[in-house]
């Protein structure tokens with residue numbers, strides 16, 4: 602996957618940014634940034650799963666990329682679904698046999714292909730302005746595959762902890778929706794990516810998301826959060842980021 606991803610990102614900028622390639626899903630930096638603190642030194646393809654399987658999707662002539670992406674997406678999707686069900690059943694045994702999370706399928710989940718170019722301006726965290734901005738994921742669960750370079754950090758207690766790359770290991774993050782559904786028992790972990798002065802880094806992330814009209818609800822009542830739909834959540838996050846430069850997330854939905 603890493604080799605295929607490297608080939609994809611080596612395409613000329615015009616090709617990557619063309620509306621046809623991978624459904625026109627190319628982004629660089631932070632399109633929504635309103636201050637330098639929110640800039641990130643990265644480029645990515647934000648690919649809806651349905652696009653990967655669709656015949657209409659243009660892979661820029663990279664035929665092996667299509668097959669590899671399809672295989673990775675399928676495996677990550679299966680893993681995310683299984684883990685989500687196991688985690689849900691641990692809190693609410695009645696979830697067994699139900700489809701959980703409801704409203705998630707290949708039209709709602711997506712794959713993010715990330716590349717972090719070397720960033721000479723920021724050796725060893727000299728200027729934090731170029732990290733992938735600290736955030737929590739707005740989904741149920743994220744399955745992440747990072748390469749050997751490292752740079753991912755997560756908030757543990759009061760400080761950042763580096764997630765060392767282990768060959769063949771995947772990282773699974775609980776997202777905001779699972780935190781809400783679990784009444785805060787599962788925590789959506791804040792994370793960021795440090796830049797590297799000399800080495801480029803690649804990662805692939807699979808986001809388990811429901812449809813926009815799916816109500817999120819809770820494993821049991823009373824819940825600290827009111828019921829909201831995923832669409833409402835996404836809209837609110839986007840509005841907050843645009844208005845204040847920051848994602849507020851779940852606290853907006855406290856009862």
Ligand SMILES: O=C(O)CCC(=O)C(=O)O
Pocket residue numbers: 713715738745747753792794803804805806
């Ligand atoms: O590249 C990584 O390791 C993390 C990416 C990430 O956090 C994200 O895309 O939400």
Ligand SMILES: [Fe+2]
Pocket residue numbers: 736737738792
């Ligand atoms: Fe993330």
